[in-house]
Amino acid sequence: MGKEFSITPANVPPVETKHRRIATPIPHPDSVPTLEKLRKFEPISMRGQPPIVWDRAEDVSVYDKYGNKWLDWSSGVLVTNAGHGPIEIRHAIIDQVNSGLLHNYVFPSEERSQLAEQLAGVAPEGLSKVFLLTTGSEATECAIKLARSWGIKQGGKKKIGIVGFERGYHGRTLGSQQAGGIAGQKAWIVNEDPAIINAPFPDGYWQQDVSFDTFLKYLASRGLEPQNVAGIIMESYQGVGPDFAPVAYVQQMRRWCDEHKVVLIMDEVQAGFGRTGKFWAFEHYGITPDIICCGKGISSSLPLSAVIGKNEIMDQFPPGSMTSTHTGNPVCVAAAMASLKKITKENLTANAAKMGAILLPALQALQAKYPQVIGHVTAAGLVGGLQFTQPGKKEPNHDLAHAIIEKCYQKGLLFFAPVGAWGQTVKISPPLTITEEALREGIAVLGEAIAEVIAAAKL
Numbered sequence: 001m002g003k004e005f006s007i008t009p010a011n012v013p014p015v016e017t018k019h020r021r022i023a024t025p026i027p028h029p030d031s032v033p034t035l036e037k038l039r040k041f042e043p044i045s046m047r048g049q050p051p052i053v054w055d056r057a058e059d060v061s062v063y064d065k066y067g068n069k070w071l072d073w074s075s076g077v078l079v080t081n082a083g084h085g086p087i088e089i090r091h092a093i094i095d096q097v098n099s100g101l102l103h104n105y106v107f108p109s110e111e112r113s114q115l116a117e118q119l120a121g122v123a124p125e126g127l128s129k130v131f132l133l134t135t136g137s138e139a140t141e142c143a144i145k146l147a148r149s150w151g152i153k154q155g156g157k158k159k160i161g162i163v164g165f166e167r168g169y170h171g172r173t174l175g176s177q178q179a180g181g182i183a184g185q186k187a188w189i190v191n192e193d194p195a196i197i198n199a200p201f202p203d204g205y206w207q208q209d210v211s212f213d214t215f216l217k218y219l220a221s222r223g224l225e226p227q228n229v230a231g232i233i234m235e236s237y238q239g240v241g242p243d244f245a246p247v248a249y250v251q252q253m254r255r256w257c258d259e260h261k262v263v264l265i266m267d268e269v270q271a272g273f274g275r276t277g278k279f280w281a282f283e284h285y286g287i288t289p290d291i292i293c294c295g296k297g298i299s300s301s302l303p304l305s306a307v308i309g310k311n312e313i314m315d316q317f318p319p320g321s322m323t324s325t326h327t328g329n330p331v332c333v334a335a336a337m338a339s340l341k342k343i344t345k346e347n348l349t350a351n352a353a354k355m356g357a358i359l360l361p362a363l364q365a366l367q368a369k370y371p372q373v374i375g376h377v378t379a380a381g382l383v384g385g386l387q388f389t390q391p392g393k394k395e396p397n398h399d400l401a402h403a404i405i406e407k408c409y410q411k412g413l414l415f416f417a418p419v420g421a422w423g424q425t426v427k428i429s430p431p432l433t434i435t436e437e438a439l440r441e442g443i444a445v446l447g448e449a450i451a452e453v454i455a456a457a458k459l
Contacts, residue, residue, distance in 0.1 A: 003402050003423075007035045007051045012410040019061070019438050020412030020445070021069040027051045028066040048417045050409040057084035060434050062414055070414035071442050073430045077416055078270040078383070081297035082342040083433040089301055092338035096331045103329060112328035115337055119306055122279060122340070124288040129314035131307045132328035136269035136295035137171025139305040142322070143233065143291045144175050147263035150313050151230025154261045161229040162193075163219070165201040167421040169239050170267055170293075179233050182240070182421050197222050203243035205376040205387070206421075210245070212252040226256075231263040236271040236281035239427075240420040241378045241385050250285040257290075263313060265291045269305065270383075273297035274343050274432050277353030277381030284380070300339040304332040348432040352381035355439050359384050359428065362443045370450060373400060373459055375424075384428040387420060391459050396422035400453065407449035413442055 009025035009032065016023075027035065031053040039047060055065045060083065062070045075081065082089065096102075101109065116130040123130075133139050144162055151159035164170065166181035181198030199218045202210035219226070232253065237244045257264040266289035271281035275297060282289060290313060295305030303326075307314070326332075343349065360379040363386060367374040375389035388397040388404070401418035404426055408415055419425045430442070 002048070003398065004047050005050050005402075005406055005417075007032055007039075010410065015412045017412075017441065019069075019071040019441050021067065022410070022412045023067045026068070026410050027053065028064060028068070030066065031064065050405065050414065050417070052409065052414070059083040059086070060431050060438055068412070070409065070412050071430075071438060071445075072414045073428050073442055074414055074416045075297075075429050075431050077296070078275065078429045079296045080300045081273050081275060081432045082300035082339045082348065083431040086300070086338075086342060086433075088342050089299075089335050089338040092334040093302070093331055096334035099330075101330045103326070105325060106323045106327050109328070109330055109333075111330045111333045111337075115328065115333045118337060118340055119294075119308055123292060123308045124280075126288065126310055127290075127292060127308050129309055129311050131314065131322065132333070133295075133305045133307065133324050134303045134326050134329075134332075135171070136267075136293065136305050137173040137176045138324070139269065139293040139295055139307050140170040140176045140179065140233065140265075140267060141173055142307050143265045143267075143293050143309075144179060144231065146291060146307070146309065146313055146316065147231025147233075147265060149316050150263055151261075153316070155227055155230075158228045159230050160195050161224050161231075162196045163215075163224075163229060163232045164196065164198050165234060165238070166198045167201055167203075167206065167238060167240050167243075168198065168233075168235055170233060170235070171269075197224060201238055201243065202245050202249050203238065203241065203376075204246070205243075210249060212249050212256075215249075215253065215256075226260040226262075229260060229262050231265055232257060233265040233267060235267045236284075237276065237380065237383070239270050240425060241376070241387070242271075242276075242380060242383045242427075243378055244284065244380065247285050250282075250287055254285075254287040263291060264289045265293060267293045269293055269295040270297075270429075273340075274349035274352050275381055275383050275429070277349060277356050279349050281380070297343075298339065299332055299336040300342075302329075302332040302335045304329070304336050343432070346433075349381075351434075352432045355434060355436065356381040356384075358436060358439060359443070362440075363428075366447055366450065369447075370454060373397065373454065379428070382428075382430055382432055382434065385419075385425045386428075387425045389424065396420065396424035398423035400457070400459075401426050403453045403457070404446075404449050407453050408445060411445050411449060413445040413449070 164179035168180040291309040376387040
């Protein structure tokens with residue numbers, strides 16, 4: 001984990017297709033001073049991505065200043081669901097800026113009321129209160145606070161337990177990291193809240209026992225009684241995969257939460273707004289959570305997130321006690337309303353489902369071709385992942401995943417750095433506007449990159 005990409009310009013074969021163009025050394029020599037400046041003034045933790053200095057991005061394409069063009073399979077880390085910089089979103093932002101209202105704290109605004117109404121309208125029945133924030137981490141922190149407060153009201157001061165899952169990810173603030181089980185493995189933090197625990201996640205690969213009994217046994221092993229659990233927080237799919245839990249498991253979990261007055265929080269920050277071929281990824285399970293955390297694709301651009309929940313849970317605190325400085329910033333709100341309109345009007349959720357029917361079999365075919373190094377494959381809609389392993393072993397292989405991503409960006413196909421508990425996953429997440437032609441081209445390039453890296457490493 002934590003491996004950097006080289007910023008030394010490399011001469012690579014030229015590429016010229018409808019969706020990709022590589023015409024210079026990568027990175028371009030003239031971009032190196034910018035990369036060096038960033039390394040000088042930013043923390044080391046910011047160095048993880050392929051060293052492309054973005055100049056602009058349009059729909060499914062990312063450009064530098066030097067004539068190179070990448071087919072983007074990152075969506076800027078699952079943000080640009082409606083595509084990069086669509087004209088509708090740009091116009092909405094410009095119109096809001098030109099209106100003269102750029103910030104209003106939590107003073108009332110028409111813009112905020114409209115978005116809150118829209119989000120309540122796309123949420124399941126019964127989840128009708130919306131709290132707007134800025135980042136996904138803020139949303140999950142807020143949800144944990146709401147669950148604990150509600151738990152104390154339901155069962156007293158000891159009902160504060162929060163159950164997350166191993167290999168989970170809910171953000172990089174302290175509480176969100178503790179709720180996500182990657183925290184301990186990556187040593188991002190050392191002091192865990194003893195009332196926040198991480199149950200085994202039933203992905204069927206790293207954790208092969210996918211029965212709900214594993215959840216109950218884990219709670220018992222940690223001495224956490226059901227009456228002391230305030231909330232369960234689960235990603236609708238774990239971002240490290242994407243990995244889904246079995247439908248029966250989640251449905252049993254929903255019933256268990258009802259039985260023990262536990263708040264069920266579904267983290268949709270990277271899964272919502274059509275990404276998986278359903279508007280909300282938890283729809284795959286046939287359940288309704290008590291709280292939804294969402295963000296990223298909510299605006300396809302500017303920083304915005306939301307907590308959507310049941311009235312009684314969301315209305316626990318008196319006026320002025322649950323607010324945020326940038327709650328529903330009007331410019332971000334304008335972007336979100338335009339993004340939601342585009343996703344709905346162009347039925348991008350259905351396009352994700354249609355493209356997913358192409359993506360998953362293609363990834364499975366790659367696994368069948370390279371079973372010695374591709375241990376696990378998953379996809380739903382327009383999010384997928386290849387989890388790379390050591391040759392012939394069920395052990396994560398970060399170096400191989402890293403090398404494949406490097407080879408891809410040299411060919412004009414852009415991913416973000418490997419993800420996963422051990423950095424073993426090449427994550428696929430293009431904008432939901434991608435066409436079949438562009439998707440198939442990207443799949444072919446990924447296959448070429450895998451073959452070339454494996455051949456070079458003699459695996």
